[in-house]
Amino acid sequence: MAKKTGDKYRAIIEAAVKVIAENGYHNAQVSRIAREAGVADGTIYLYFHNKEDVLISLFQVKMGEFTAAARQELASTADPFERLARLVHLHFTNLEADRNLALVMQIQLRQSDPGIRRGIAEPLREYFHLIEGVINYGVEMKAFRPDLDVRLARQMIFGTMDEVATCWVMSHHPYSLAGLSGQVYQLLARGLTGA
Amino acid sequence: MAKKTGDKYRAIIEAAVKVIAENGYHNAQVSRIAREAGVADGTIYLYFHNKEDVLISLFQVKMGEFTAAARQELASTADPFERLARLVHLHFTNLEADRNLALVMQIQLRQSDPGIRRGIAEPLREYFHLIEGVINYGVEMKAFRPDLDVRLARQMIFGTMDEVATCWVMSHHPYSLAGLSGQVYQLLARGLTGA
Amino acid sequence: MAKKTGDKYRAIIEAAVKVIAENGYHNAQVSRIAREAGVADGTIYLYFHNKEDVLISLFQVKMGEFTAAARQELASTADPFERLARLVHLHFTNLEADRNLALVMQIQLRQSDPGIRRGIAEPLREYFHLIEGVINYGVEMKAFRPDLDVRLARQMIFGTMDEVATCWVMSHHPYSLAGLSGQVYQLLARGLTGA
Amino acid sequence: MAKKTGDKYRAIIEAAVKVIAENGYHNAQVSRIAREAGVADGTIYLYFHNKEDVLISLFQVKMGEFTAAARQELASTADPFERLARLVHLHFTNLEADRNLALVMQIQLRQSDPGIRRGIAEPLREYFHLIEGVINYGVEMKAFRPDLDVRLARQMIFGTMDEVATCWVMSHHPYSLAGLSGQVYQLLARGLTGA
DNA sequence: TATGAATGAGGGTTCATTCAT
DNA sequence: CATGAATGAACCCTCATTCAT
Numbered sequence: 001m002a003k004k005t006g007d008k009y010r011a012i013i014e015a016a017v018k019v020i021a022e023n024g025y026h027n028a029q030v031s032r033i034a035r036e037a038g039v040a041d042g043t044i045y046l047y048f049h050n051k052e053d054v055l056i057s058l059f060q061v062k063m064g065e066f067t068a069a070a071r072q073e074l075a076s077t078a079d080p081f082e083r084l085a086r087l088v089h090l091h092f093t094n095l096e097a098d099r100n101l102a103l104v105m106q107i108q109l110r111q112s113d114p115g116i117r118r119g120i121a122e123p124l125r126e127y128f129h130l131i132e133g134v135i136n137y138g139v140e141m142k143a144f145r146p147d148l149d150v151r152l153a154r155q156m157i158f159g160t161m162d163e164v165a166t167c168w169v170m171s172h173h174p175y176s177l178a179g180l181s182g183q184v185y186q187l188l189a190r191g192l193t194g195a
Numbered sequence: 196m197a198k199k200t201g202d203k204y205r206a207i208i209e210a211a212v213k214v215i216a217e218n219g220y221h222n223a224q225v226s227r228i229a230r231e232a233g234v235a236d237g238t239i240y241l242y243f244h245n246k247e248d249v250l251i252s253l254f255q256v257k258m259g260e261f262t263a264a265a266r267q268e269l270a271s272t273a274d275p276f277e278r279l280a281r282l283v284h285l286h287f288t289n290l291e292a293d294r295n296l297a298l299v300m301q302i303q304l305r306q307s308d309p310g311i312r313r314g315i316a317e318p319l320r321e322y323f324h325l326i327e328g329v330i331n332y333g334v335e336m337k338a339f340r341p342d343l344d345v346r347l348a349r350q351m352i353f354g355t356m357d358e359v360a361t362c363w364v365m366s367h368h369p370y371s372l373a374g375l376s377g378q379v380y381q382l383l384a385r386g387l388t389g390a
Numbered sequence: 391m392a393k394k395t396g397d398k399y400r401a402i403i404e405a406a407v408k409v410i411a412e413n414g415y416h417n418a419q420v421s422r423i424a425r426e427a428g429v430a431d432g433t434i435y436l437y438f439h440n441k442e443d444v445l446i447s448l449f450q451v452k453m454g455e456f457t458a459a460a461r462q463e464l465a466s467t468a469d470p471f472e473r474l475a476r477l478v479h480l481h482f483t484n485l486e487a488d489r490n491l492a493l494v495m496q497i498q499l500r501q502s503d504p505g506i507r508r509g510i511a512e513p514l515r516e517y518f519h520l521i522e523g524v525i526n527y528g529v530e531m532k533a534f535r536p537d538l539d540v541r542l543a544r545q546m547i548f549g550t551m552d553e554v555a556t557c558w559v560m561s562h563h564p565y566s567l568a569g570l571s572g573q574v575y576q577l578l579a580r581g582l583t584g585a
Numbered sequence: 586m587a588k589k590t591g592d593k594y595r596a597i598i599e600a601a602v603k604v605i606a607e608n609g610y611h612n613a614q615v616s617r618i619a620r621e622a623g624v625a626d627g628t629i630y631l632y633f634h635n636k637e638d639v640l641i642s643l644f645q646v647k648m649g650e651f652t653a654a655a656r657q658e659l660a661s662t663a664d665p666f667e668r669l670a671r672l673v674h675l676h677f678t679n680l681e682a683d684r685n686l687a688l689v690m691q692i693q694l695r696q697s698d699p700g701i702r703r704g705i706a707e708p709l710r711e712y713f714h715l716i717e718g719v720i721n722y723g724v725e726m727k728a729f730r731p732d733l734d735v736r737l738a739r740q741m742i743f744g745t746m747d748e749v750a751t752c753w754v755m756s757h758h759p760y761s762l763a764g765l766s767g768q769v770y771q772l773l774a775r776g777l778t779g780a
Numbered sequence: 781t782a783t784g785a786a787t788g789a790g791g792g793t794t795c796a797t798t799c800a801t
Numbered sequence: 802c803a804t805g806a807a808t809g810a811a812c813c814c815t816c817a818t819t820c821a822t
Contacts, residue, residue, distance in 0.1 A: 008803095025307045030796060031805095040804040042798075051796060107312075110305040112219050117302075117365075149378055152359065156382050159358025160351040167350060183344055187351050190389025191382045203786095225813060226788095235787045240814065398782095415697045420817060421784095430783040432819075441817060497702075500695040502609050507692075507755075539768055542749065546772050549748025550741040557740060573734055577741050580779025581772045593807095615792060616809095625808045627794080636792065 002049050004057070009047045011037045013061055016054050021100035025108040030054075056119030059109060062101060063123040066094050067130055074130070080138035084157075084189055087134055089181040091161045096177045099169070106166045131157050135192070144192040157188055197244050199252070204242045206232045208256055211249050216295035220250065220303045251314030254304055257296060258318040261289050262325055269325070275333035279352075279384055282329055284376040286356045291372040294364070301361045326352055330387070339387040352383055392439050394447070399437045401427045403448050410445075411490035415498045420444075446509030449499060452491060453513040456484050457520055464520070470528035474547075474579055477524055479571040481551045486567045489559070496556045521547055525582070534582040547578055587634055589642070594632045596622045598646055601639050606685035610640065610693045641704030644694055647686060648708040651679050652715055659715070665723035669742075669774060672719055674766040676746045681762040684754070691751045716742055720777070729777040742773055 003009065015037035020028040030051050034041045048054045070090045074083050095102040109120065131154045138144035144153075164184055168177045198204065210232035215223040225246050229236045243249045265285045269278050290297040304315065326349045333339035339348075359379055363372045393399065405427035410418040420441050424431045438444045460480045464473050485492040499510065521544045528534035534543075554574055558567045588594065600622035605613040615636050619626045633639045655675045659668050680687040694705065716739045723729035729738075749769055753762045 003802095024309065029794090034805095041796090041806095042804055043802085045797070046802070108307045110307060112303045112305065113221070114219065151362075152375065152378055152382060155358040155362060156351070156355040156379075156386075159354035159356070161354070162358065163350040163354025164347065167346075180347065183347055184351075186389075187347060187386045191351075191386030194381075194385030194389065198785095224811095229788095236789090236813090237787055237815075238785085241785070246813070414699065419815090424784095431785095431817090432783055433781085435818070436781070498697045500697060502693045502695060503611070504609065541752075542765065542768055542772060545748040545752060546741070546745040546769075546776075549744035549746075551744070552748065553740040553744025554737065557736075570737065573737055574741075576779075577737060577776045581741075581776030584771075584775030584779065614790095619809095626792090626810090627808055628806085630793070631806070 002053070003047055006047070008037070008039055008043065012039065012044060012047060012054065013058050016058050017062075017098075017100050017104055020055075020108050021103040025055075025111060028108075052113065052115045052119070055109065055111075055116055058104070059120050060123050062105070063127060066090075067123070067127050070127075071130055074134065080134070080141045080143035081189060083134045083137060084192070085181070085185045087131065087157075088161060088185045088188065089178060092165065092178045092181045092184075095165050095168075102165070102169050106162075106169045128154055128158065138192065145194060148192060153192060156191060160184060160188060197248075198242055201242070203232070203234055203238060207234065207239055207242055207249065208253050211253050212257075212293075212295050212299055215250070215253075215303050216298040220306060225249075247308065247310050247314070250304065250306075250311060253299065254315050255318050257300070258322060261285075262318065262322050266325055269329065275329070275336045275338035276384060278329045278332065279387070280376070280380045282326065282352070283356060283380045283383070284373065287360065287373045287376045287379075290360050290364075297360065297364050301357070301364045323349055323353065333387065340389060343387065348387060351386060355379060355383060392443070393437055396437070398427070398429055398433065402429065402434060402437060402444065403451055406444050406448050407452075407488075407490050407494055410498045411493040415445075415501060418498075442503070442505045442509070445499065445501075445506055448494070449510050450513045452495070453517060456480075457513070457517050460484075460517075461520055464524065470524070470531045470533035471579060473524045473527060474582070475571070475575045477521065477547075478551060478575045478578070479568060482555065482568045482571045482574075485555050485559075492555065492559050496552075496559045518544055518548065528582065535584060538582060543582060546581060550574060550578060587638075588632055591632070593622070593624055593628065597624065597629060597632055597639065598643050601643050602647075602683075602685050602689055605640070605643075605693050606688040610696060615639075637698065637700050637704070640694065640696075640701060643689070644705050645708050647690070648712060651675075652708065652712050656715055659719065665719070665726045665728035666774060668719050668722065669777070670766070670770045672716065672742075673746060673770045673773065674763065677750065677763045677766045677769075680750050680754075687750065687754050691747075691754045713739055713743065723777065730779060733777065738777060741776060745769060745773060 012033065016028070016033050019033045019036050023032065030044055031041050033054065034044055037044075044051075044054065048057060070087065073090060074086055077083055077086065095105065109116070111117075132150050135144065135148065135150050135153045135157070139146060139148055139150075161184065164180060165177065168175070168180075207228065210228050211223070214228045214231050218227070225239055226236050228249065229239055232239075239249065243252060265282065268285060269281055272278055272281065290300065304311070306312070327345050330339065330343065330345050330348045330352070334341060334343055334345075356379065359375060360372065363370070363375075402423065405423050406418070409423045409426050413422065420434055421431050423444065424434055427434075434441075434444065438447060460477065463480060464476055467473055467476065485495065499506070501507075522540050525534065525538065525540050525543045525547070529536060529538055529540075551574065554570060555567065558565070558570075597618065600618050601613070604618045604621050608617070615629055616626050618639065619629055622629075629639065633642060655672065658675060659671055662668055662671065680690065694701070696702070717735050720729065720733065720735050720738045720742070724731060724733055724735075746769065749765060750762065753760070753765075
């Protein structure tokens, strides 16, 4: 039970993103996800423990892929400021690349269900860890202020990117999210260095 | 129908904060809120259109009160930096004063239900407007950078405070939220001025 | 309790006819009837035992008035055929005179609730008795067939008039109900006499 | 959704007839119908859109079957009077064969709910059409009066049969309904021919 | 008499999950 | 592995009725 690989596993994940994005979390019935994925209702339960597990897995897979890619990308530059700039840019680029996924990540997944929050916590923590790595590296390299509270700094960085991204998905007027990464980087960079 | 004043109106709002904080929005049965408020189930519907309206009204009342108080408090100082400092401090103080309310505001109210999002939008917009007022004032007084993008700056300020507050309510180890306002202010102020 | 006279008693009855005709039986809330009658909800219960009693009383009053008027009108002619003709004409004229009342009588009052059926039975029985009087008189006067089964004859007369009236109120194209009384009389009269 | 065939579909229909006959439409809880049919509550909604749809479908199935059988039966005789006699006899025999069904048809189905009235209209119209066919045939064959208003004649025939049947189901003293068909036929036949 | 705010019982419906095939 | 028909628990809301004023 709950075989976490295979074509159908991915198909269900992708179907869930689409169905949840288009219908909202509460109208994303298991049967609808199954139909979109081209499998029977019961098949979902061969790959996932329950509906909540689909959501959580979706987040884990997508977030995991993003974090891994970002980790690699960031490691390829030694400049602390460049790392921060790339972080913001990757964050925005990733969301802008798949609007459905962005909708699910920024809006639909913000459920208060304890189980979901718990399942989301771990991949999120890993991303937080990545951000804190950027901060610590900047401090070590004397690029950022030495008296930075790493956790607060991370909360500022993530909080800002998250809020900017949420406003973007909610907006009725289309504009480029990645196009904002330069300015957002500037704001954050100043906060981390300062006068 | 839907008389939006009176002792019972307030009693139901307060009961809703408590019950939703303790059980989550989806496990907060109307009958439980009614019992906590000391009224009959049906009485809820004399003051609110439906369960969703309770949550929305709760937000509107609490957020409205906070925004009004903050507006007054901020107006009492002419220093742009002091205004920003007070904004952060008021934001945190307000949430720390009522942990149940904070839980509802930071966690339970983040529902993807379209109706809830819609009901929340207006009071939130007003708060955003207040924050943007602080930014614009700082720019006018030549305290903040003249090239600031007001919306991005607001997203940084709100996003940061929101993320800090969310981590605080989710934390298992108790610590003071208001106690962080100084450092958060520093981070933000630097971002708005900067080298 | 349940004072069955007075201006408000009549006002409530008339309000009930209007509200039920316009909104249907299931949307005819007591509070709506009260508002239409210009009294408080509770006042209804000073004049009626409960909502069902309003319905039943409405029927009793209206049917009683009609039966009494019809009885008098029929007595004023000695011709058995003329009596039957007048019965049909009065039945149709009465309904056509107040479309709201007709709607309530032919459609809305046809509820399956046992209480209502019971309350309606008595005034209806009196009307049936009146019809049977017309039949018996016709037989006695050797105008109608001597072998008539009075009950069946009454069922034919009432059933026919009732069906014609129901089709009339349900019809979307307006036409005169009373204008049909001549033909309906002919059909019935032939049935009662026959070759 | 709403698969309108199969054993369970029929079982639910039959269970509904029984439960509604015994408890009345408004006291016929879906869960009671489900239990009587030997299925789960939710299963009802695999075969019907909602509770109202159960009642409407019940009528459509039963009325459809009756109309079809009657159409065939009537076609097997060329005598206009015989056709009328058979119509009355079939109408009564059908109702007498299933007292529960008769109760539902004559009493419980006479709801003022717009949805029910609408759902009932079509099968009823078909039956009306059948009756009018009998009348037209009689006129064509010069058996009935040439000046008959077909609609009024149909209303007399149906209204009379309906009223006789309603009195029969409502009666506390048991007697044969089909046993009345001869006399009822006589009454109607005379009305259609007449002196 | 009259008011109208408050009461609280009661049921239709959805949908995640199962399991016989 | 895959299916999809069947399950049944869970809850919001309405509205007739009451009673303190």
